[in-house]
Structures are given as structure tokens and as C-alpha cells.
């Protein structure tokens with residue numbers, strides 16, 4: 001299937017000479033939820049601003065639904081809804097007028113039923129006649145999302161959607177994203193909240209210092225880069241690890257009651273079976289055991305720190 005967004009060799013050098021993007025290649029699949037992950041200043045906003053036609057690229061090409069973002073700007077832009085990081089709405093207009101007007105900007109015929117659906121989805125229906133300036137920060141953010149959805153875009157960009165929002169809005173936003181995806185909308189979100197990517201994304205791209213250093217299925221990323229730990233809680237504390245078990249690289253807790261074994265989930269043999277056998281042979285008994293897997297956060301930190 002043709003990617004819905006295709007980015008190739010994209011570079012951006014700002015007027016002050018700062019290179020914010022370095023030859024980025026990225027295909028976004030139709031209907032996926034894609035999370036762009038990266039530390040502050042990595043280039044995430046620059047990348048999405050270029051795709052949305054707000055920032056001009058220095059080099060490379062971007063097409064949206066087959067339309068070049070420069071030669072065929074209007075067609076490309078009309079497929080996109082953008083929820084920017086900052087709140088930018090007309091304070092004196094009502095919610096209804098603001099959202100309806102946004103639809104008009106994209107040359108779409110008025111459709112009150114659609115605007116009503118969007119406002120209801122975002123719990124804004126009872127606020128539709130209120131002026132934007134009377135709304136709370138969270139409600140204003142909902143209006144930004146409603147504006148972005150007013151023209152029924154096939155692609156929705158959410159730039160740091162949950163930075164500084166309360167738990168309820170965050171939950172509503174995630175539900176909305178899932179609902180949009182069910183309706184076939186492609187969602188691209190930037191975040192530095194790893195748990196957001198972990199919870200939401202089908203695929204994850206990691207941006208660091210203007211480079212896209214990795215693009216991977218989320219599940220695959222966690223499988224490939226994740227390490228697991230097996231922790232054994234012992235019946236009797238040990239003072240030292242027996243020499244016969246040295247090869248396993250076990251770590252003994254300070255109080256001697258727990259042994260930790262790290263293993264690679266990709267390895268053909270994890271070594272667990274022989275470890276348990278050798279523990280039994282050494283007369284070490286355990287009362288409990290559990291395993292834990294490294295989170296996307298640990299994977300991300302190790303990826304980014306390797307590149308510093």
C-alpha cells in the first residue's frame with residue numbers, strides 16, 4: 001500500500017545556521033498511530049511543521065496522499081488536521097463559530113452535523129455558545145482539537161498533545177485517537193512522554209539532534225531491545241554467589257535474599273533452564289520468582305544516550 005505520507009532526504013537549516021533536520025526519510029502508513037519520540041529540541045516540531053506547510057524545508061521532498069507539499073500545497077494541506085503545541089484561537093469568538101470557520105478555511109461546505117459530532121466527541125457541546133476566552137486551558141485545548149478535525153482530515157498531527165493537560169483530558173484524547181483510527185484516520189503524535197507512545201502507538205520513530213535514528217513497530221522495538229530480568233527470592237540468604245554459578249553473572253542483593261539474572265529475550269537460549277538446574281544442584285532454594293521487562297523508556301534512554 002502507498003504510504004499516506006512520504007518524507008525523503010528532508011533537511012532543515014534555520015536562518016541562524018542551525019541544522020534542525022538532517023536527511024530524514026520516513027514513510028507513514030495509512031491508518032496507523034505513529035509516535036515521534038525525542039528529547040526537547042530534537043526536531044520533532046520542525047518535522048511536522050514542514051509536513052503541514054508551516055516551515056519551508058531546505059532540502060528533500062514530502063508528499064501527502066501523493067501530493068507534493070510545495071507544488072501541490074492546498075491538496076496536501078487539506079488532508080491534514082494539526083493540533084499545535086501552543087493555543088492559538090480567537091478569544092472573542094464562540095466555540096461554534098471558531099470550529100465552523102476552520103472548516104471553511106479548507107474550502108469545505110458547511111456541515112453543522114459534522115461540527116456537532118466533533119464538539120460532542122470532545123465534550124464541548126454544552127460550551128458551544130461560550131466565547132473561547134471564558135474557557136479553561138483544558139477546554140481551549142479541546143477546541144484546538146475540534147478545529148483540527150473540523151474539515152474531516154485523513155491525517156491528524158498532535159504536537160505534544162498531553163503536555164500539561166489533566167488526567168481526564170488525556171484519557172479523552174487517547175480515546176478519541178483510538179476512535180479516529182477506527183474511522184481510518186492516520187494519527188501522528190510527538191511526545192516526550194514515553195508512556196504515551198507505549199500505550200498508543202503502532203510504530204515509534206525516535207528523533208535525536210535532527211536525525212531519525214530509528215523507526216520500528218512498537219511491539220518489535222520492545223521485543224528486540226528489551227532485556228528481561230529474573231529475580232529469585234531465596235529461602236536462606238547467601239553471603240556470596242557460589243563459584244559454580246559465576247558464569248551466569250548473577251547479582252546478589254545487599255541483604256543476600258534475592259538473586260537477579262539478566263537475559264536477552266532475543267537469544268536462542270535464555271539460560272534459565274540451566275540456571276534453575278544449577279541452583280538446585282548448589283542447594284539454593286527459592287520461595288518466589290518474578291520477571292520484568294525493560295520499558296520503552298529504558299530502551300529510549302539507552303538509544304539516545306549512546307548517541308550523545
Ligand SMILES: Nc1ncnc2c1ncn2[C@@H]1O[C@H](COP(=O)(O)OP(=O)(O)OP(=O)(O)O)[C@@H](O)[C@H]1O
Nearest residue numbers: 014016018020038039040041042043044045046047
Ligand atoms: N525559527 C527557528 N530558528 C532557529 N532555530 C530554531 C527555530 N525553530 C526551532 N529551532 C531550533 O531547532 C531545534 C529543533 O526544534 P523543534 O521545535 O523542532 O524541536 P522539538 O523536538 O519539537 O522539541 P520540543 O519537544 O522542545 O518541542 C531546536 O534546537 C530549536 O531551538
